[in-house]
Amino acid sequence: xxxxxxxxxxxxxxxxxxxxxxxxxQMSKTQLVRQAIRLYQKVDERIEDGGKLFFENEVSKExxxxxxx
Amino acid sequence: xxxxxxxxxxxxxxxxxxxGSAVPAELWDGITDKNLGDWEVEWLPxxxxxxxxxxxxxxxxxxxxxxxxxxxxxxxQAIEGLLANQCFSIVCNDMTQAxxxxxxxxxxxxxxxxxxxxxxxEYLETAPWNRKEIIGQEPRLSxxxxxxxxxxxxxxxxxxxxxRVGLHSLPQANNFYANQVGMEDLGIDKDYQNLRYFELTPExxxxxxxxxxxx
Amino acid sequence: MKIxxxxxxxxxxxxxxxxxxxxxxxxxxxxxxxxxxxxxxxIDDSRVALQRFVELSRRQKNLSRQQLAEQxxxxxxxxxxxxxxxxxxxxxxxLYQLANVLGVxxxxxxxxxxxxxxKDVSYVEEAVxxxxxxxxxxxxxxxxxxxxxxxxxxxxxx
Numbered sequence: 001x002x003x004x005x006x007x008x009x010x011x012x013x014x015x016x017x018x019x020x021x022x023x024x025x026q027m028s029k030t031q032l033v034r035q036a037i038r039l040y041q042k043v044d045e046r047i048e049d050g051g052k053l054f055f056e057n058e059v060s061k062e063x064x065x066x067x068x069x
Numbered sequence: 070x071x072x073x074x075x076x077x078x079x080x081x082x083x084x085x086x087x088x089g090s091a092v093p094a095e096l097w098d099g100i101t102d103k104n105l106g107d108w109e110v111e112w113l114p115x116x117x118x119x120x121x122x123x124x125x126x127x128x129x130x131x132x133x134x135x136x137x138x139x140x141x142x143x144x145x146q147a148i149e150g151l152l153a154n155q156c157f158s159i160v161c162n163d164m165t166q167a168x169x170x171x172x173x174x175x176x177x178x179x180x181x182x183x184x185x186x187x188x189x190x191e192y193l194e195t196a197p198w199n200r201k202e203i204i205g206q207e208p209r210l211s212x213x214x215x216x217x218x219x220x221x222x223x224x225x226x227x228x229x230x231x232x233r234v235g236l237h238s239l240p241q242a243n244n245f246y247a248n249q250v251g252m253e254d255l256g257i258d259k260d261y262q263n264l265r266y267f268e269l270t271p272e273x274x275x276x277x278x279x280x281x282x283x284x
Numbered sequence: 285m286k287i288x289x290x291x292x293x294x295x296x297x298x299x300x301x302x303x304x305x306x307x308x309x310x311x312x313x314x315x316x317x318x319x320x321x322x323x324x325x326x327i328d329d330s331r332v333a334l335q336r337f338v339e340l341s342r343r344q345k346n347l348s349r350q351q352l353a354e355q356x357x358x359x360x361x362x363x364x365x366x367x368x369x370x371x372x373x374x375x376x377x378x379l380y381q382l383a384n385v386l387g388v389x390x391x392x393x394x395x396x397x398x399x400x401x402x403k404d405v406s407y408v409e410e411a412v413x414x415x416x417x418x419x420x421x422x423x424x425x426x427x428x429x430x431x432x433x434x435x436x437x438x439x440x441x442x
Contacts, residue, residue, distance in 0.1 A: 025185070025186065025229070026229065026231065027186075027228075027229030027230075028229060031228055031229030032229070034152075034228070035173070035186065035228065035229070037152060038151075038152040038153045038173055038174055039153075039174055041151060041152050041153065042151060042152075042153045042174055045151065077285055077286050078286075079286045079287045079288070079289070081287075081289055081294055082291045082294035082295060082298075083294065083298055084294070084295050084298030084299055086299075086302065086303070091291055091294070091295050096287060098285045098286070116314065116315070117315065120314060120315065125361055141311075144311060155285070170309075170311070190308050190309065191309050191311070192308065192309035192310075192311035192312055193306060193307060193308040193309060193312060194307050194311070194312040195306055195307070199303060200303060200305060201302065201303030201304065202303075202305055207302075207303060208302070208303030210298075211298045211299070211301050211302050211303050212294055212295070212297055212298025212301055213301075213306070214301055214304070214306025215294070215297035215298060215300075215301050216289070216294065216297075217306075219287065219289055219293075219297075220287055223285075223287040224285060227285060236308040236309065237308060237309055237310070238307075238308050239305065239307040239308060239309075239312055239313065241305035241307070242304070242305040242306050242307050242308060244304065245301065245304045245305065245306050246306075246308075249297075249300055249301065249304075261310070262310055262313075264310070278293075280293070280296070280297070
């Protein structure tokens, strides 16, 4: 599959966050951004289908809703 | 990828046990109309025919979980265009021999706190004529399962997931995943039709890839 | 995405794999037949009556299943299904043929099988009562003969 190149302009804070995530996940910046796109697309699709994204506390089973902006 | 796009093709080899020789084949990084057509026209009738014979012989299949036929086309339509899913198929002698759907948005259960990404095998199936238990004799071609797991590992490495792979094995396949592939058995998953869940660590993934290679 | 994999690796793994089951995910589960799923459904008494009638008649005539299947010009697997699997649904033609060979009403036999819903269920109830008297051994006991006589009377045209 052919690949396309783009330039990404980030603030210092955004770049720091990206680098921290890459370090934590042992992934390159490209890999991380591609994964972020996958997750975003998947979440967006489910929300468009009428779903809601929740986090659930494993212990208390309490759910808190996340709003996608 | 959409069914209209041509997949990337990697040359691979399968094994013909009757001839005792390797057979050139192709790994496609997608499931196309051609593969779906092969499933509908060739796999399904053969599978149903074989299952009826086993059923008539009273072969105990009670250890298999119960299920109705899955609507393949609906499943493929549902994931069309989603980057989260990467599909693969193996084609040999112009016939689909195996298919796999993976999902890249799952997290590993091993060392769960790490929340590491992995390639989750949502579906893997080989053609009925390649399944010894179904046909009661040597398969036409063997090696599809191994190639597909290899593909999942390579995908995992390419995406930065270090070779981690996870899947829910069908009961009769537990032996293959536990012993031949060397996956960790995380036990029966009661939230997933009581299928056994397996994971491949980065170390085990590397061991699997380098298996049989001369030092 | 492309992968590079050596032929030696492919062949050595394929030889180990040797046609083993490798299916993963619920999508890969094999289809089942109605009778598999129906294992947990309650068995209809009338269906038992059908089984008893067919088996008793056959044994009274001293026929093997193969012989009865040939005489009735039906598939052996159909006969085996009727006699051994209480959830097995025989074909219409099979019951038609059996009714002819065994000398009873086709309609009534169909009603027992569950293929049709009989308008008058009293004969079904009677058949069930007779069927309950018999037990399955190779020679017909006097009880079985009496049960069979009762079943024949119930299932005849008049």
